[in-house]
Amino acid sequence: MPSDHDPLLAAGIDLGGTHLKLALVRRDGSVAARNEAPIRTAAGADAAIAQIVERLHALFDAHGVSRASVVGVGLGCPGPLSPSRGLIIRMANLPGWDQVPIRQRLADALALPVTLENDGNAAAFGEYWAGDRTCRDLVTFTLGTGVGGGIIQDGRICRGALENAAELGHTIVVPDGLACPCGQHGCLERYASAAAVARRVEEAVRAGEPCALAGRIRAGASVDSEDVAGAVEAGDPLCRRIWLEACALLAVACVNVQHTVNPRRILLGGGMALAGETLLAPVREAYARRRWTLHDDYAEIALARLGYDAGVIGAAGCAWVQWEETGGAGERIQG
Ligand SMILES: [Zn+2]
Incomplete structure (x- = not known):
């Protein structure tokens, strides 16, 4: 009220x-x-x-x-x-x-x-305005059906001259990679969205790879990123491979974002971020391994606060x- x-x-x-x-x-x-x-x-x-x-x-x-x-x-x-x-x-x-x-x-x-x-x-x-307003430069990746992106610079939305900035889900992280409905190949969201990790596990199972989720998938049930994260935590090799590849590509995107707009913070949200540390720890680890050593202008990578x-x-x-x-x-x- x-x-x-x-x-x-x-x-x-x-x-x-x-x-x-x-x-x-x-x-x-x-x-x-x-x-x-x-x-x-x-x-x-x-x-x-x-x-x-x-x-x-x-x-x-x-x-x-x-x-x-x-x-x-x-x-x-x-x-x-x-x-x-x-x-x-x-x-x-x-x-x-x-x-x-x-x-x-x-x-x-x-x-x-x-x-x-x-x-x-x-x-x-939302993460800026209703969250920590002392952090006026941040970037968000919303890992849902696709990958939504948002860039806040000095407390304002960065839109770009043609009003379409921050389409981070369509930054190319794998040259000549998976086809994206947007017309490009190798877009981040083909690998690192909640829908993408679930879809890639389903495709691998249908191609005959063993997986803890195989029974459900072969029975016609759909799986989501929470199911995949659960299997990752239980040590399933296929789910781990696909999940960690998504995390590595997210880390690549974080490095690229660091060098493009140099945010204080990069926040991970959306359905895939419900996995919490299972997402955050490998992204942070891959980011620390892949970023440059020339200067320490690194972004803090954290989970989004407002979530859904x-x-x-x-x-x-x-x-x-x-x-x-x-x-x-x-x-x-x-x-
Ligand atoms: Zn695309």
Whole structure:
């Protein structure tokens, strides 16, 4: 519920390929209310926008939140998109998502200001804005279905001239490696996402390699990165090989990020980071082994703090910042 001291809230929305997350977030980054539902983005933008509006109104109603107490709405979703134009350029390879002016459509439907941000950037901003604000230069890898990236420089999201910076999942870590649906080969996310490690274990089992998870996979059950991490901890050789290769390639990406933007901290989040030390220790070890010795400008590698909520909190944080920068606080004070 809204606090007695500051009843104002921002709404954060994290729109994924199959999941919709909503949260009402206070100015200090704490979550007042949240809601989560499956969403079928494959059904196109019109259906998704209708569902977002319906769920957000339901969240307002369930918690007695009046429209006047909501400073704005932040939406995080996968790129490519244009935050400045409020446009989703494409959504994976799904039909019905080309050039969708989602910011304006949501603003019209909700009668609230809306900001649009890449979901990887939103997660990074959440870790900064609702986490340790003394660390103003950080990079996040969100290891989920793909690998989301976000770069915070001096407390602000780095977007790049063409608004598509920090697509760290599509940095090439294996020249001529596995094909990626993005059109490149050897992208980080083909090896080091939660989905990729599970998929690679399944493929190896189907190719006949022995594995502790083979029985389940051959029985037609799907496995996820938590299953793989469990098998790694139990010493399964196949899972260890695939997991440690993912960690080594993540470490390569960390070295490259160190030399590109020189962050104070690199945070690992998303489903694969649920493995905790099983992920962190080998990435740190490989990073220490592969980085240069010319200078000690090393990044601290750590687990993301907000975990599953980083994207939705960060999206709300973007709405808060827009409200502050457009004079929202002043208008309120002046009444
Ligand atoms: Zn790619």
